[in-house]
Amino acid sequence: MSREKKRQSTFLLEEQEEENLETSVSTSQENIIIENVTDDMPIEPMAFLQGLHSGNLMQFSQQSVLREMMLQDIKTQINSLPKLENHNNGDYHFGMVLEEPPKSHWMFSMPLNKLYIRxxxxxxxxxxxxxxxxxQPLNLRAFLCFVKDVSGPVLRCQNHLSTDPIKGNQSMRENLLRCENPNTSYCGTSEGKSIAERYSVLVPLNMSRSSHESGGxxxxxxxxxxxxxxxxFGRKETCLVFCLENTNRDILGQQVLYLKICTCPKRDRNQDERHLESNKNKLFFDASEEEELDASSAKKKCRRTMKNEVKDENESNDSSDVHPVPADWEVSRAIDGDYRLVIKFSNKDLLLRSIEGIIEKTAVAMIRNPQNLKLRQQTNHLMNLKKYALKLS
Incomplete structure (x- = not known):
């Protein structure tokens, strides 16, 4: 009986060691998976939050949920309707550079970010x-899109389609956009609405091609x-969308160029720029009139306040509770619709805490909407503002 008990105890010890070994292996595998997800994560918005000094800004579980949402957003973009906004989710500093040559048959408008071409x-x-x-290998996908109806596919008209000299390549024949690169693939169908299904061209990028610019x-x-x-197609407003993709068709960056294909690019560009300038002038005059009305009403209000204060002083010896706003403080709205705040602080610590509070709110808004380029730029400006404020004596 003693030998049997000894055998049973030995067997139980071996089973316990195997269970511990399996637990350690599974734990290490889980750690590896978590590390890979974190490495693939576009960490720029999260870095803003991690650099703040607010410990209770966001719980770890909330950060994990947001991280998964952002990863899912990147992986499903190719199968969704296009969004006409510039972004760099993959942190590749992706951009398109268009330089208009002299005496060209196409024109580019800087204020409109619009190409005019025959x-x-x-x-x-x-x-x-x-x-x-x-x-990793990267590709450039380019496609046309209606500005006011992103779900509507941009198709060729039957007149030009019937006279097209290309006969062999049906996908290229039906695609309105053409690329001269010999390795170009023509994708999509006439019923396609998502980015992956609509007519587009896919060009493999040469990773070994260096640039005269520094920084890799x-x-x-x-x-x-x-x-x-x-x-x-009824003179609808169109744009040309460029997407930087990897081999998994994840969209790592996007740039939008507004477009007009016409018979007289120079005339149409000048007309559109004059129309833009007239609209700006109208907005400026409207804003000036509103400011004059606001100033007039403010003066009237100030007069009424002063009369009431004099009246109160005559009726009572109590001091007035009305304190005027300092002359070097300002809250106003710009012509482009943004808001402007000018404020003075009595000490540096209060200034830094106020800037950090604004950064917290902006960073949280940016995580909820990571593709908003304006929020990203505003957060960068605020971070630079904090660095500058730290250097103040």
Whole structure:
């Protein structure tokens, strides 16, 4: 009986050691998975929150949920309707550089961010991005989109389609956008609405092509043309969307260029810029009139307040509770709709705490909407403002 009990105890010890070994292996595997998810995560919005000094700003569980939401958002973009906004979710510093040559058959408007070009005429544009470790193959996807109806596919008209000399490649024949790169793939169908399903061109990028700029940037020139005009689809406003993708078709960056394919690019560009300038002047005059009305009403209100104060002083010896706003403080609204705040602080610590409070609110808003370029720029400005404030004596 003693030998049997000894055998049973030995067997139980071996089973316990195997269970401990399995638990340690599973725990290490879980740790590996968590680390990979974190490495693949676009950490820029989260970095703003992690750099703050507010310990109870956001619980760890809430951060995990937001992290998963942001990862899911990147992976599902290719199968969703396009959003007409610039972003760099993959932190590749992706951008498109368009330089108008002299005496060209196409025009570019800087204030409108709009290309004006004739049908079947090529234009050169540079795709620019920064190399990132680990290096992975990247592609550029380009497609046309209606500005006011992103769900509507941009299709060729039957007149130009019937006279197209291209006969062999049906996908290229039906695609309104053409690319001169020999490795271009033509994707999509006429019923496609999502980015993955609509007509587009997919160009593999040359990762070994270096740029004259420093900082590890890659710059590659591509030539595009269009096989129809805006008048072919009711003169609707259109834009050209460029997406930087990896081999998993995750969208790592996006740039939007407004577009008009017309017979007289110079005339249409000048007309649109004059129309933009007249609208700006109208907004400026309207804002000036509102400021004058506000100033007039403020003066009247000030007079009434002063009369009431004099009356109160005559009726009572109590001091007035009305304190005027300091002359060097200001809260106003700019012509472009943004708000402007000018305020003085009595000490540096109060200034820094106020800036950090604004950064917290802006960073949380940016995590909820990571594709909002304006929020991203505002957060960067606030971080630079904090650095500058720290240097003050």
């Amino acid at each position: 049908m079947n005429k090529t234009f050169n544009i540079d795709v620019k991005f920064k190399t990132k470790m680990p290096i 940037f890659v710059r590659q020139t591509l030539a595009f043309s269009f096989a129809c005009q805006n008048s072919c």
